[in-house]
C-alpha cells in the first residue's frame with residue numbers, strides 16, 4: 001500500500017528489532033526493589049524521549065511527548081509491580097504488562113489500536129533500559145538510504161534525518177498509522193504492509209513508488225533511470241500549476257485541506273490551497289479526560305483558524321464514538337459502536353457538549369474573522385440536519401452543513417441538505433456502511449475501496465440530490481486525494497475536494513488537465529465498471545495520457 005507519494009531508489013537499512021525479554025530470567029529476589037528499578041527504566045525512557053522532543057520540530061515533538069507520557073503512565077507501572085510480586089523477572093514483568101495494555105488498546109480499535117506501536121516501543125525501550133542494553137531503533141547510517149522496518153515507532157519516524165532517508169517501507173502499518181502520516185508530512189515516499197519487507201538484507205538496492213505501492217528489489221539500471229526521469233518530469237509539471245482548483249475549461253473546484261489540530265493548520269495554512277474542508281475536532285481531545293472548557297477550546301480554535309486569514313475553515317463538531325472514543329463523551333459500551341450512538345447521535349444525547357463547542361467556535365470565529373462553517377458528522381435524516389442547523393444558528397454562526405457518510409442520507413440528500421448550507425461526503429464511512437465492511441479491518445480493504453462501483457453509485461445519488469436542493473456538495477474522505485478518483489468525483493457533480501495537504505498538488509494537476517466534460521466521461525467509465533480494479537484501469541486508460549503517465 002503506497003501511503004506517501006513519490007518514488008525513491010537506494011540501499012536498504014534494516015531497523016534493529018526490538019529487544020525482547022530473556023526466556024530464562026529468574027524471579028526478582030526483591031520485588032519491591034525490582035519495581036523501583038523497572039519504574040526507573042520507564043522514567044529513563046520518558047526522559048530520553050523528552051530530550052529528543054526538545055530538538056524535534058512541532059509535529060515530531062507532539063508525538064514524542066505523547067510516547068513519553070505512555071512511559072510515565074502510573075497504571076502501566078502498577079501492572080509491572082503486580083507481575084514482579086507474582087514472581088516474574090523485571091524484563092518479563094514489563095513485557096507481560098505491555099502485552100495486556102496492547103490487547104486492551106487493540107480491542108478499542110481505531111486510534112487506540114494504532115497506538116499499540118507506541119506502546120510496544122515504550123516496552124522494548126524500557127526492557128533495554130533494565131537489561132542495560134542499547135535502545136532499539138534505527139541504526140546510525142551516513143549514506144542516503146531506504147529505511148525498512150516491521151513498523152516504525154512514531155519516535156523513530158519523527159526523528160529521521162530527512163536528508164538521509166530517501167524512502168520508508170514497513171511490513172505492518174496502515175493508511176492512518178503514524179508512519180504514513182509523518183512520512184506524508186515530511187514528504188518522504190512510503191509503502192506500508194509489504195510482505196517480506198524485513199527479510200530484505202541491509203545494503204540491497206530497492207526502488208519504491210509511494211503512489212502505487214510498488215517495491216522493486218534489485219531493479220535494473222534502465223528501470224531506475226526511467227523512474228528518476230519520471231520523477232523529474234512530475235516535479236516540473238506540479239510546479240507549473242498553482243492557484244485555485246479548476247478544470248481545464250475553468251470550472252472551479254475548491255481544493256482544501258483535512259486537518260486534525262494546530263500544527264496541521266500551520267502547515268496547511270502556508271500552502272497554496274483554498275482553506276480547510278475538514279477539521280476533525282475530536283483529534284484535539286483524544287487524550288483529554290475531562291471536557292475542555294469554552295475558554296480552552298476557544299484558544300485552540302483561534303490558533304487553528306489564524307493561519308487561514310479569510311479563507312474558509314470547515315469545522316466538524318466532535319465525531320466521538322466507534323473508532324474515535326472520547327473519555328468525556330462516552331455513553332457506555334455498545335455491541336456495535338460503528339452503528340451506535342456516535343457522531344451527531346452522541347451530540348443529541350449530550351447536547352451540552354455540543355453547546356460548549358459551538359460557543360467556543362463562535363468566539364474563536366469572532367476573534368479571528370475567519371470564514372468558519374460548522375458541519376455535523378454521521379447525519380442520517382433530514383430531521384437531524386434541521387436540528388443541527390438550529391443549534392448552529394442559535395450560536396450566531398452563519399453557515400451550517402452536514403457530512404454525508406450514511407447511505408440513507410446520501411439517497412435522500414435533497415431533503416437532508418434542504419435545511420443546511422452545504423454537504424460533504426465522508427467517503428471513508430460511506431464505503432464502510434455501503435459495503436457493510438468495518439473500516440478498521442485490513443482484511444476487508446477491497447470492499448472498503450472507494451472505487452467500488454456501488455460506493456460511486458451512492459455518491460452519484462447524493463450529487464443528484466444536492467443539485468436538486470441547489471446546495472454545494474464536497475468530498476472530505478481519503479478518496480478526494482486520489483487524483484484519478486478526484487476526476488470521477490468532479491464528473492459526478494462534487495463541488496470541492498478536501499484531502500491531506502501533501503496530496504493537493506497532484507489533484508490540482510489532474511483537474512487542470514481535464515475539462516468538466518472529460519471528467520463526466522471518466523465518471524461514466526467508472527460507474528460502468530464491475531469492480532474497483534476495472535474502474536481504476538478504465539479511468540486511467542481514458543484520462544489525459546500525459547498526466548496519467550506521471551501520476
Ligand SMILES: C=C(OP(=O)(O)O)C(=O)O
Pocket residue numbers: 278280319405425426427428429430476477478
Ligand atoms: C472524512 C470522514 O471522516 P472520518 O474519516 O473522520 O470518519 C469519512 O468518514 O470519510
Ligand SMILES: [Mg+2]
Pocket residue numbers: 377405426428429
Ligand atoms: Mg466519518
